[in-house]
Amino acid sequence: MTGFVDWLQESTAGLLTLAAVSIAVLLVLIIRVKLEPFIALIVVGLLTALAAGVPVGTLVGSAQGASDSLLESGFGGVLGHIAAIIGLGTLLGAVLEKSGGAQVLTSALLRAFGEKRAPLAMGVSGLIFGVPVFFDIGIFVLAPLVYVAAKQGGRSILLYCLPLLAGLSVTHAFLPPHPGPVAAAGLLGVDLGWVILMGAIACLPAWFLGGVLFSSWIGKRIDVPVPEEMLAASRQEGPGAAKDAPSLRLVALIIAVPLVLILLGTFGSILLAEGSRFSGVATFVGTPAVALTITVLLAFWLLGTRRGMTAKDLAELSSVALRPVAMILLVVGAGAFFGTVLAETGIGDAVANSLDSAGLPVILAAYVISCGMRIAQGSATVAIVTTTGIIAPTVTQLGYSQPQLALLVVAIAAGSIIASHVNDGGFWIVSRYFGISVQDTFKTWTVLETILSVVAFTVAALLMVFVS
Numbered sequence: 290m291t292g293f294v295d296w297l298q299e300s301t302a303g304l305l306t307l308a309a310v311s312i313a314v315l316l317v318l319i320i321r322v323k324l325e326p327f328i329a330l331i332v333v334g335l336l337t338a339l340a341a342g343v344p345v346g347t348l349v350g351s352a353q354g355a356s357d358s359l360l361e362s363g364f365g366g367v368l369g370h371i372a373a374i375i376g377l378g379t380l381l382g383a384v385l386e387k388s389g390g391a392q393v394l395t396s397a398l399l400r401a402f403g404e405k406r407a408p409l410a411m412g413v414s415g416l417i418f419g420v421p422v423f424f425d426i427g428i429f430v431l432a433p434l435v436y437v438a439a440k441q442g443g444r445s446i447l448l449y450c451l452p453l454l455a456g457l458s459v460t461h462a463f464l465p466p467h468p469g470p471v472a473a474a475g476l477l478g479v480d481l482g483w484v485i486l487m488g489a490i491a492c493l494p495a496w497f498l499g500g501v502l503f504s505s506w507i508g509k510r511i512d513v514p515v516p517e518e519m520l521a522a523s524r525q526e527g528p529g530a531a532k533d534a535p536s537l538r539l540v541a542l543i544i545a546v547p548l549v550l551i552l553l554g555t556f557g558s559i560l561l562a563e564g565s566r567f568s569g570v571a572t573f574v575g576t577p578a579v580a581l582t583i584t585v586l587l588a589f590w591l592l593g594t595r596r597g598m599t600a601k602d603l604a605e606l607s608s609v610a611l612r613p614v615a616m617i618l619l620v621v622g623a624g625a626f627f628g629t630v631l632a633e634t635g636i637g638d639a640v641a642n643s644l645d646s647a648g649l650p651v652i653l654a655a656y657v658i659s660c661g662m663r664i665a666q667g668s669a670t671v672a673i674v675t676t677t678g679i680i681a682p683t684v685t686q687l688g689y690s691q692p693q694l695a696l697l698v699v700a701i702a703a704g705s706i707i708a709s710h711v712n713d714g715g716f717w718i719v720s721r722y723f724g725i726s727v728q729d730t731f732k733t734w735t736v737l738e739t740i741l742s743v744v745a746f747t748v749a750a751l752l753m754v755f756v757s
Contacts, residue, residue, distance in 0.1 A: 298342045304639035308631065308679070311337045315627075315675070319666045320712070326671045327616070330623035334630045335360075341634035363629030364622040370475040371468075371621060376614055377581035378466025378547075381588055382422035383610035385543065388592040389534035391418050391430045397537045399438060407438045408448045408508070412500045415456020421544055423613075424461040425718055428454070432722055439515045446515050447733055448508035450723045454734065455500025459741055462669065462702045463488035466547070466581060469673040469705060472621040473698040476628060476677040477684060481577045482555020483695035485548060491699045491748040492741075499740035507733055516724035535592055543588050550580035621674050628678020632685075640683050651687065652700045652753050655680050656746050659704025667712030669705040676701050692756045699749040707742035709735055 297303040311333050318329035338348045338359065350358035385391065395414040402410035411434070419427055431453060439446040461467045465474070465481045465488075474484045554575010561568040573579060593603050630636075658679060662672035677698075684697065709716045710731070720730040 294342075297340065298634075301639045301643065304341070304634070304636045305643060307337065307340060307634075308636045308640065312675075312679075316662075316665050319671070325616075326666075326668060327619035327623040330620070330627045330675070331360075334363075334623070334627040337627075337636075338630045338634060341630075341636070343630070343633060347633075359629050359633055360626060363626035366629075367472070367475045367625035368618060368622045371471045372618055373578040374466050374471050374481075374581060375468050375617060376611060377578065377585050378421065378471075379423070379610050379614050380585050380607055381466075381543070381547070381581065382426060383606055384585070384588040384592050385418075385421055385540065386426060386430050387606055388596065390540040390543070390592065391422070391427070392434065393534045393537055394418055394540050395431055395434045399434070404438075404442060407442055408452050408504065409501065411435060411438065411449050412452030412456050412496065412504075415453040415458075415500070416460060416496060417456075417541075417544060419457040419460030420464055420548070421466075423467070424457050424715060427457040427461075428718060428722055435723070436515050445508050445512045446723055447511055447513050447725070448504065450719075451504035451508060451733060451737055452500040454719060455496050455504065455737060455741060458706060458738065459492035459496050459500075459745070462706045462741075463492040463699060463745065465551070465577065468617045468621065469670055469702055470698055472624070472670070473673050473677045473701050474695075475621075476625055476674070476681050477694050477698060479694035479698060480555050480691055482552050482575070483691045484698050485551060486555075487692065487695040487699050487749070487752070488702070490752070491696075491703070491745040494748055495703075495741045495744035498744050499737050503737060503740055507736070511729055511733065513723070513725050513729060533596065535596065539591060543584065543592065546587065547577075547580045547584040550574050550583065551577055554580070617670060620668075620670055624671070624674030624678050627675065628681050631678060632682035636682070638682065638686075640679065650750075650753075651680065651683060652697055652750055655697055656700045656704045656750075659701045660707045660742070661704075663705050664708050664710075667710075667714070669702075669713075672705040673701055676704065690757060693753060696749045696753050696756060700746050703742045703746040703749065706738050709738040 297307055314336070315329055315333045318324040318332065319326050324332075335348065343359065347359060349360050391414075394417060395411070398410040398414050399407055402413075411431075414431060414434075415427065418431065422430070432450075435446065435449045435453060439449045442449070461469070463470055465471050465484055470484050470488060471481070474481055552575070553571050554573075557568060557571030557575060561571060574583065589603055598606075655676060659672050659676040662675050663669060666672070680697075680701075684694070689697065711717075716730060716734065719725065719734045720727060725733065
């Protein structure tokens with residue numbers, strides 16, 4: 290028995306076996322037992338640490354103090370970096386949605402592109418509005434415009450909804466302030482400015498190939514009529530911009546401010562003289578939490594207070610918007626703890642040595658692991674957090690630059706959206722909200738997500754060859 294324990298805790302083969310068993314147990318708890326992912330991650334992290342011989346005091350601390358324990362430092366370390374960003378990003382999206390900004394943006398694009406190019410307008414709407422809002426919220430807000438545009442065009446709703454879905458999907462997967470890329474960036478220690486830049490470079494070709502070309506091709510071959518009950522509801526709500534809705538210029542400004550400030554902070558520190566006043570200002574306003582705080586305050590004022598919303602209205606809006614964030618943060622924190630355990634036990638080193646021996650690039654390994662986690666349990670956030678935790682110990686040894694780390698984030702995010710199927714809530718939202726049969730949802734949405742995933746990863750992998 291002692292020999293087996295020594296083999297498990299000290300040999301490369303034993304540590305890899307422990308890693309494989311840990312991931313298998315994690316998937317069983319999430320998929321079969323239906324345990325909440327954040328609880329499953331904590332349970333598996335604790336069991337893995339104990340199996341690897343981590344002392345109890347190191348793992349959970351003592352009655353006198355636990356701040357330096359793996360549990361608290363692993364769980365809390367990443368949350369200190371990302372909690373404010375995710376929370377502020379959620380508030381920004383809520384204000385834009387409540388004010389009617391989404392309808393303003395999409396209505397303007399539909400007018401600008403014309404009826405013949407309405408599908409492209411919907412895709413661009415998804416790209417732009419997808420930056421500040423969650424994927425499902427974007428669907429709920431913009432779907433009425435899809436119904437009306439498809440009815441007026443007299444064509445399959447797939448021609449209109451798939452471009453929109455592609456835009457919402459790629460921004461949610463690859464661009465801050467969405468939870469997935471923010472969590473991965475925090476775990477790998479990469480600046481969000483680089484994640485924005487590399488994420489945009491990878492997601493735009495993916496959106497064009499999947500959301501424009503594939504959507505146009507498949508939409509002409511599968512005719513799905515507009516759900517009449519949804520069309521009736523959208524007429525009651527009114528598909529156009531409300532009379533008191535904000536201007537297009539104001540909506541565009543609010544969406545652009547945080548991205549511009551974060552990019553200014555990232556590249557200002559490179560281009561401006563170190564220690565100069567301008568460099569300090571750029572670093573301060575470009576800090577993601579500061580940039581988003583400035584933007585949320587602007588949105589509260591310009592889209593809220595100036596348009597008749599009271600302080601009580603804004604408080605209620607914030608309270609409702611932030612409720613779903615709690616579970617996201619718990620999953621991210623638990624995933625970070627699991628990753629910390631993998632690093633502390635030496636499993637990360639064993640994985641690194643195995644990848645090096647096999648000649649498998651880390652970016653490919655990260656993508657494959659993320660794909661597997663996504664297909665197995667359905668949640669993109671869980672796939673990103675778990676994958677990042679697995680490879681983070683390996684990456685720390687490789688001396689990757691910030692651009693390379695950002696491309697690794699893109700690869701992990703790409704894997705997290707592949708092959709959406711019945712264990713993914715997004716699959717059912719798309720199917721039911723747009724009146725698509727399960728069989729046709731597989732043929733359209735599942736294939737679309739896979740195209741987005743593969744193209745984005747391909748771009749990231751090619752860039753990794755040239756970026757240093």
